[in-house]
Amino acid sequence: MPFEALDPLLHSQLRLAVMSLLISVESADFVYIKEQTGATAGNLSVQIDKLSTAGYISVEKKFEGKKPKTTCKITKQGIDAFESYVKNIQQYLKP
Template identity: 55%
Template sequence: MFKDLDPVLHSQVRLAIMSVLISVESAEFAFLLESTKATKGNLSFQLTKLKAAGYVDITKTNKGNYPLTICKITSVGIKAYTKYVDAIEDYFKVFRQQ
């Protein structure tokens, strides 16, 4: 009856990251930090999980003398996010029918 939920996306911070990245071409680490209200360590950890799943690409460069981390959602990430949102919507549909 219910579709399985992707365990990679079934995390508040990872879902928040993906929700931001789905709506932008790319995002700097600082922007994600502000948007998700996560700590630096937690955001870094969760981005590593998303990268390992192939859901995001992470590019590390420098901006002047400062490190710059840029994140971008991949096509695999877009598909996974869309599938996850569709599955959640199915949960709500079942609830509303009762």
């Protein structure tokens, strides 16, 4: 059986880390994701934009008082993509 190609959008360390965090919660703050992944704000911002453009996550930006608050949430499309990524990766790991 030929192996399915891995989704290039998910097969990258930081984007996969963000998706794995978001799949387990309802929504998470940018600051929380930054803390948990240990990424720089600039890099994380770029990767979140990529995931959002692909429709894998939804991003809501609002102000709380004077502080900006960015909340990320995984979408249905993102869950499907994540699930098929995990399924495909298992093919590579089978003995």
